[in-house]
Amino acid sequence: MxxxxxxxxxxxxxxxxxxxxxxxxxxxxxxxxxxxxxxxxxxxxxxxxxxxxxxxxxxxxxxxxxxxxxxxxxxxxxTQLPGKCQDILKARNECKVSEFSIQGKAHHISEGIVWIEGGRTGIAVWNFSDVYKKPGSKFSLEAEFHVKIESSGDFINTIPLAVRIENAVSGQGKTEVLSGKADEPFNVKIDPDIVQDNSAITITVFPVHRTDYIGVTPGDVRVFSVQKxxxxxxxxxxxxxxxxxxxxxxxxxxxxxxxxxxxxxxxxxxxxxxxxxxxxxxxxxxxxxxxxxxxxxxxxxxxxxxxxxxxxxxxxxxxxxxxxxxxxxxxxxxxxxxxxxxxxxxxxxxxxxxxxxxxxxxxxxxxxxxxxxxxxxx
Known part of the structure; x- marks a missing residue:
């Protein structure tokens, strides 16, 4: 419409x-x-x-x-469509990434994209320093991922990804294993308890299996404050x-x-x-x-x-x-x-x-x- x-x-x-x-x-x-x-x-x-x-x-x-x-x-x-189709009813404000880095070893770099091998060989890290959520506020926080995926297996377009979101100061966080699909972004809601008295969070991503790879850039993870x-x-x-x-x-x-x-x-x-x-x-x-x-x-x-x-x-x-x-x-x-x-x-x-x-x-x-x-x- x-x-x-x-x-x-x-x-x-x-x-x-x-x-x-x-x-x-x-x-x-x-x-x-x-x-x-x-x-x-x-x-x-x-x-x-x-x-x-x-x-x-x-x-x-x-x-x-x-x-x-x-x-x-x-x-x-x-309002009559599934929940995912209602994303257009949001009005999200983006929190800019403050630092991007790779922990461990990158497999290779091609056209500005850093490729990471699975099995914790390398870990992509995004730091956000301005995502403070005021107590009692009516908006929530979510992270949007646009990472590229590849696998050495034949005809595989979905791989498991380990995603951790934690408070950069206290270290309190949550780790989830999510399915990453080729050419399809996915969203993760950020637990409000993670963002407490400070505004810094760290997001890490890596493929679970050694046979899988992800390609990342600084702009592949975006954090939004979401409100209706x-x-x-x-x-x-x-x-x-x-x-x-x-x-x-x-x-x-x-x-x-x-x-x-x-x-x-x-x-x-x-x-x-x-x-x-x-x-x-x-x-x-x-x-x-x-x-x-x-x-x-x-x-x-x-x-x-x-x-x-x-x-x-x-x-x-x-x-x-x-x-x-x-x-x-x-x-x-x-x-x-x-x-x-x-x-x-x-x-x-x-x-x-x-x-x-x-x-x-x-x-x-x-x-x-x-x-x-x-x-x-x-």
Whole structure:
């Protein structure tokens, strides 16, 4: 339901709001309605601001109604599913790992992954120094494991793992033997008695059998404080999505001050699409900058360099760099990933999204005012 809402319904609504906001002003200019408006003592900046405000309110109304229906459906459906499927109703805050180490001997290291042989030959150790649980608090603690597993046995995708979670100061802890499955994370609830008067815990993992192996990195174990704050988390996700609506309205209205309706619709949709693939544009620009796509480095070409291709590469690189700077980065507004993982959206993320939107919208509003003032209607 969440995926359908944020990736289908919201996108369709955005396309609809683009069609409305991109065509309103051009149609008023075409049927001369704008002449009556501008004949009154009202500045053109207020006309633009009014358009933005009007379509923003429409967007907010539609988003609130659809969001309410979606969250009601999610809560109703999810509560009827098995316990593991209800993880999305969590709002977890991550406690960062402070130290990662290997006790004993590592079997080998490949591509940054440390592989450990079973039978206590080596032990992976994660230390967390900020997981203090206040007495009487309504949230619990859990550890999430993403270790890689291998076995010398044929067709084995599950191995036993010894997992110990202990208080780093008192040494009080609990050891469990859990089943680790290939490419499947697992969670372990942390006994509240382990985290008492200090905030440091140590988590160790190793395969039980000598024929088994685990591959680990510092980020493979994560500790979360868990609380039931899905509604609050969902509200923050909807607010970030609203900022996305607002920004695309501003961009569409800006284009409508100088472009015809069909051209503005096309340009707004292109900006909307490119804003979601900005990472690809940046990566492609980096590829052109650091790799010789046309084989200029070959011996034959180095003797007789193709000046046209060299300038073409340089021009493409500059264009892509400017695109990556000018285009809005809509990936900043991707809040679905937090909801699906049951992770609390940090307030800092909301503030950064709000600041980015205000800055970009302010620049667009200034450009819109300049363009609209230069148009002659009388």
């Amino acid at each position: 969440l995926v359908v809402f944020f990736q289908v319904v919201v996108v369709l609504c955005m396309v609809g709001i683009i069609l409305l906001s991109a065509t309103s002003l051009p149609h008023e200019i075409e049927d001369r309605t704008i002449y009556g408006i501008l004949s009154k003592p009202i500045s053109r900046l207020k006309v633009i601001a009014g358009k933005i405000l009007g379509f923003t309110l429409v967007s907010a109304f539609v988003l609130v109604i659809l969001s309410f229906l979606n969250i009601v459906a999610v809560l109703r459906i999810t 704050g899905f509604v609050s988390n969902y509200t923050k996700a909807v607010f970030i999505t609203f900022l996305k609506f607002f920004l695309i309205v501003v961009i569409a209205v800006m284009g409508s001050t100088y472009l015809s309706a069909p051209v503005n619709i096309l340009s707004s949709l292109i900006v909307f699409l490119c804003g979601h693939v900005l990472d690809f544009i940046k990566d492609f620009s980096f590829l052109i900058q650091n790799h010789d796509l046309h084989g200029h480095s070959s011996q034959a070409v180095s003797r007789e360099p193709n000046i046209f291709l060299i300038y073409l590469d340089s021009a493409m690189e500059k264009v892509l760099e400017w695109f990556s700077v000018i285009l809005p980065d809509f990936k900043r507004y991707d809040s679905l990933q937090f909801l699906l993982k049951g992770i609390n959206i940090p307030l800092e993320t909301v503030e950064i999204s709000l600041g980015y939107t205000a800055l970009y919208a302010g620049i667009c509003l200034i450009i819109s005012s300049i363009l609209f003032k230069k148009r002659e209607f009388f």
